Amino acid sequence: MDMSVIGYAIAAIGASISISFAAYAAVMATARQPEMQPKIFTTFILGAAFVEALGLIAFVLALMK
Amino acid sequence: MGPLEELGHHISELLEDLGGMTMFDFGWGSITPFTVYLILTLILVAVIILSVKKRVTLIPKRGPTAAVEAAVDYVRKEIGFGVLGSKELVDKHMPFLFTIFFFILASNLIGLIPGAKAATGTFSVTLTLAIFSFVYFNYHGMKHAGVLHYVKNIAPAGLIPGLNVLVWLIELFSLFLRIVTLSVRLFANMFAGHIIMGVFSILASLFVLPAIHNFSLATLGGATPALGWLILLICIYALELLVAFIQAYVFTLLSAVYLHLATSKH
Numbered sequence: 001m002d003m004s005v006i007g008y009a010i011a012a013i014g015a016s017i018s019i020s021f022a023a024y025a026a027v028m029a030t031a032r033q034p035e036m037q038p039k040i041f042t043t044f045i046l047g048a049a050f051v052e053a054l055g056l057i058a059f060v061l062a063l064m065k
Numbered sequence: 066m067g068p069l070e071e072l073g074h075h076i077s078e079l080l081e082d083l084g085g086m087t088m089f090d091f092g093w094g095s096i097t098p099f100t101v102y103l104i105l106t107l108i109l110v111a112v113i114i115l116s117v118k119k120r121v122t123l124i125p126k127r128g129p130t131a132a133v134e135a136a137v138d139y140v141r142k143e144i145g146f147g148v149l150g151s152k153e154l155v156d157k158h159m160p161f162l163f164t165i166f167f168f169i170l171a172s173n174l175i176g177l178i179p180g181a182k183a184a185t186g187t188f189s190v191t192l193t194l195a196i197f198s199f200v201y202f203n204y205h206g207m208k209h210a211g212v213l214h215y216v217k218n219i220a221p222a223g224l225i226p227g228l229n230v231l232v233w234l235i236e237l238f239s240l241f242l243r244i245v246t247l248s249v250r251l252f253a254n255m256f257a258g259h260i261i262m263g264v265f266s267i268l269a270s271l272f273v274l275p276a277i278h279n280f281s282l283a284t285l286g287g288a289t290p291a292l293g294w295l296i297l298l299i300c301i302y303a304l305e306l307l308v309a310f311i312q313a314y315v316f317t318l319l320s321a322v323y324l325h326l327a328t329s330k331h
Contacts, residue, residue, distance in 0.1 A: 042147060042318065049315040053246055056253030063080065063260065 008062035015055030022047045071271055072264075079263045083186065083256065103184040106172045114167065140166055140317065148321040158324060161201055165194065166317040169251065173309035176255060177302070185312075186255040188248065195248035198320040206327030215327075247319060254312050258305045265301060269294040 026044035030037050089096040117133045125131050144162060145155040169185055176183020184190050207215045219240060220233035272291035276284040 038143060039147065042143060045311065045315060046318060046322070049250060049311075049319070050246075053250040053253065056257050057249055059257045060249075060253045 004062040008058045011055050011058030015051050018051040019048050022051065072268065075267045075271070076264060079260065079267065083182075083259055083263070097187075098182050099184055099187040099190065102172070102175060102182050103190060106168065106175055106184050109175070110167050110171045113171075136167075136170075137163065140314075144314075144318050144321045148318065148325050150325075154328070158205075158321070162317050162321055165198065165320060166313050169194070169316055170310065170313035173255065173313060174306075176259065177305060177309060183255050183259070185251055186259055188252045191248040191252040192244070194251070194316070195244045198247060198316075198323070199244050202320065202324040202327045205324060209328045243319075243323060247316065251312055251316055254308055258301075258308055262298060262301055262305060265294050265298040269298060 022044055026040050029040045033040075087095040087097055088101075113129070113133065117130050120126065120130050121134070125134060140163065141155065141159060145159055146152075149155050149158060172184040172190075175181050176186055185194075203215075209215075210218065219236045220229055224232055269291045272294065273288050276288040278284075
């Protein structure tokens with residue numbers, strides 16, 4: 001195993017923490033205002049997509065080198 | 066040699082397969098399996114949408130027509146009215162967004178058929194999609210505000226003269242970065258998903274193989290981890306089904322957001 005795997009693991013830690021923060025906030029917001037659910041979900045997906053891209057870039061780079 | 070030692074060799078084989086080997090070389094370009102799946106996806110989407118279009122009635126029917134109608138309605142409501150706002154803008158821009166959405170969705174779903182490849186699993190296709198989206202929102206932004214005004218308004222107004230140029234350059238860079246992030250997000254999602262599914266199926270088969278070659282109680286005991294990998298594979302497959310929808314949705318949503326940002330500046 002080479003160092004790129006460790007690099008991917010670090011990126012995955014960052015991405016997982018950020019997505020869990022976003023999910024936490026989305027759940028809290030939905031619980032407070034259930035009628036806003038579609039809009040909150042869209043915003044959550046948008047934020048998650050931005051974060052997730054970073055983790056996936058690391059994954060692809062780790063495999064391709 | 067244990068199953069896990071063989072894994073590295075099989076993974077490099079899998080990567081080569083996902084990279085897309087050349088089937089036919091012209092010199093200025095080549096046909097890869099992805100090209101074939103790209104054309105297949107385009108034909109499939111055209112056939113489905115055109116046949117559904119003919120069968121649309123005021124009272125909804127059951128079956129595939131209702132499924133496509135539900136997808137159209139969801140995208141129109143959430144992305145169209147949710148992001149673009151007015152009905153006039155929705156009617157104007159929805160054809161482009163629907164095209165992107167259904168192409169990516171169909172291509173992602175075709176990629177989930179075992180043995181098939183997703184056209185969006187290669188960087189060239191996603192880059193082309195992103196460039197189309199980039200050109201589209203810039204064109205409409207320029208048409209809305211005028212070319213000079215649009216280019217000037219890349220930087221927000223109200224900055225002191227020296228800082229103005231610096232912010233304009235940074236904003237221009239981030240504008241072009243949108244092509245990269247749009248394309249890499251879709252490509253990396255599809256690529257990573259297929260690699261994970263491939264690795265799990267390779268692992269399942271590697272653990273089962275000794276039991277098939279010489280059947281005994283000991284080799285059968287050694288094959289039990291394969292069951293675990295198989296269950297994991299099914300779970301990941303379900304997740305990838307979800308990702309196929311989410312990525313199509315995210316690409317369309319981001320295109321709509323960029324379009325809204327470009328056309329609402331004044």
